[in-house]
Amino acid sequence: MKTTYRIFSWNVNGIRAVLKKQALQNLIAEKNPDILCLQEVKANPDQIPSDDYRIIEDNYLMFWNAAKRPGYSGTAILTRDNGSIDFPLGSWIGLEEDLEISQNWEEDKYGTPLEEGRVLTVEYQDFFLVTVYTPNSKPDLSRLKLRETLWDPSFLEYMKILDEIKPVVFCGDLNAAHTEIDLARPKQNEHNAGYTKEERQGIENLEKAGFIDTFRELHPDEKRYTWWSHWGHARKNNVGWRIDYFFISKRLRKNLKSAEIYEDITGSDHCPISITLEF
Secondary structure: OOOEEEEEEEEOOOHHHHHHOOHHHHHHHHHOOOEEEEEOOOOOHHHOOHHHHHHHHHHEEEEEEOOOOOOOOOEEEEEEOOOOOOOOOEEEEOOOHHHHHHOOOOOEOOEOHHHOOOEEEEEOOOOEEEEEEOOOOOOOOOOHHHHHHHHHHHHHHHHHHHHOOOOEEEEEEOOOOOOHHHEOOOHHHOOOOOOOHHHHHHHHHHHHOOEEEHHHHHOOOOOOOOEEOOOOOOOOOOOEEOOEEEEEEHHHHHHEEEEEEOOOOOOOOEOOEEEEEEO
């Protein structure tokens, strides 16, 4: 009997905000994801209003990695508990422990990304699923060096460690557009956060390691975006960036059935994305 996983990812820019707008409830009702990965939840589970919490709890098991700083960052994975997909075998927060210990993770003026709830892993029978909220390089590029020398290499190494055990699916907000087709105005943004050569190289390194950008694999020529600035009516004019991704291990290519972007779903400055895997 085949098992189909419909996996969604969404940077909600505050889970309480999208719940208040009914956006998350509508996504669950309309799209019925088997697994829903969230970034930038900006809350602990106990901060979610009880009625909204019950809506989630009635449909999903919840795994959470909240930031230590209140109202900031954080990730979550919601997974169906109705027998339609395999039951999770385990979960882990953060990067692999040796990577956290061995690197020089000093605090900057924003803190340390190790305490910002940025990585969450859930193991299934067929694969590891990781959701990630990559640190933003900041408008003044003050976190670019951290990304280039610490975060991006460490996250890639973690994916490679998992991939040696079983195939990997990782998704989330990588806070970078990979190539010119992935943003509306590449020339104007060549030296700006989200499109520097260092950030783009980080994504290039993921692909060189054998991980597949699922949307670009199935839609090689489509200009589609997942994030829009609040300024200048960017979303209305579709002046956007594709900075939210699903990557999979190369050996899962045969299992990949679809990769979608849902620009029509509002509630955040990002829109949801999804993949379908069949085993």
